[in-house]
Amino acid sequence: VPELPEVETIRTGLSKHLTNQTVSAFTLLWPNSVTPGLSLDSLIGHTVTSFRRFGKLLVIDFTDDLSLMAHLRMTGQLILSTPTAPIPTLPDRTTRATLSFTSSATLFFNDQRKFGRLTVLPTPEVLLDPFVTSLGPDPTDPSFSTRVLTQALAHHPGLSVKAALLDQHTLAGIGNIYADEALFAARIHPSTPVSALTTPQRRALATAIPAVLNRALSLGGSTSRNYLNALGQRGAYLDTASVYGRAGLPCHSCGTPLAKFALAGRGTSFCPRCQRLR
DNA sequence: CACTTGACCTGTCCGC
DNA sequence: TGCGGACAGGTCAAGT
Numbered sequence: 001v002p003e004l005p006e007v008e009t010i011r012t013g014l015s016k017h018l019t020n021q022t023v024s025a026f027t028l029l030w031p032n033s034v035t036p037g038l039s040l041d042s043l044i045g046h047t048v049t050s051f052r053r054f055g056k057l058l059v060i061d062f063t064d065d066l067s068l069m070a071h072l073r074m075t076g077q078l079i080l081s082t083p084t085a086p087i088p089t090l091p092d093r094t095t096r097a098t099l100s101f102t103s104s105a106t107l108f109f110n111d112q113r114k115f116g117r118l119t120v121l122p123t124p125e126v127l128l129d130p131f132v133t134s135l136g137p138d139p140t141d142p143s144f145s146t147r148v149l150t151q152a153l154a155h156h157p158g159l160s161v162k163a164a165l166l167d168q169h170t171l172a173g174i175g176n177i178y179a180d181e182a183l184f185a186a187r188i189h190p191s192t193p194v195s196a197l198t199t200p201q202r203r204a205l206a207t208a209i210p211a212v213l214n215r216a217l218s219l220g221g222s223t224s225r226n227y228l229n230a231l232g233q234r235g236a237y238l239d240t241a242s243v244y245g246r247a248g249l250p251c252h253s254c255g256t257p258l259a260k261f262a263l264a265g266r267g268t269s270f271c272p273r274c275q276r277l278r
Numbered sequence: 279c280a281c282t283t284g285a286c287c288t289g290t291c292c293g294c
Numbered sequence: 295t296g297c298g299g300a301c302a303g304g305t306c307a308a309g310t
Contacts, residue, residue, distance in 0.1 A: 001303065073304050113287045176303055266303055
């Protein structure tokens, strides 16, 4: 599942290999993968200038003020096949769209569950997009702090802290994996109401969130099922995860079997001893 | 208004 | 083996 570290890994990978390349052709195998409006056809003849990320949203900017927004949702992938690093298995049955470049590179948009979306729009409209404008602060930004977290959480005093972290209006880029991981790192029970968080807990969480995200970034993200980076490679974070995907296994810190329950409609893993509700 | 649930989709795994 | 159902979990619309 692509969250902030995964999307950022894709962003840097594509940036390295696709900047200054010009679109020559496209295919659209599942029309609903592109939101109504401008077609992928509009990109033909335009050259990639830059890559941006807003939370889990990736934006590719082209010449002449055109942009492509890509939200991968659950199972989306953006994988680049080039003559020097070909991916012979692509396209496959999950390929929904492709962009070909004059360099002979092809960018494959794969999406098993078809939840992901591509949007072509004028570059100035990216910053006006409702999803973009409603995002909370980016926790990997150097300005992130206990104060920023506290102000962000203040929007949702009635929610559990995990539900608040999953809301992209609170902070941008956290999903189910890193919400659980950060709450363990801060030793906070996921069900703790935002209004009940103590100052030391908020301080611990403000440290834990960027620490977990940056550690995941350094390991190339998490591959639980579908995630692959721009070169088709898996991420290694889950090999050393604290709680996500480890229900029933002993806590790395205290040895207690990790528990799992449904919170905010999502599977939630935690250590019942290290993360006590108080 | 604040919060929860269902829809969107496909694939895998589990119990009967 | 076959088959129904639970589960995986991001976002938005609809429901409570």
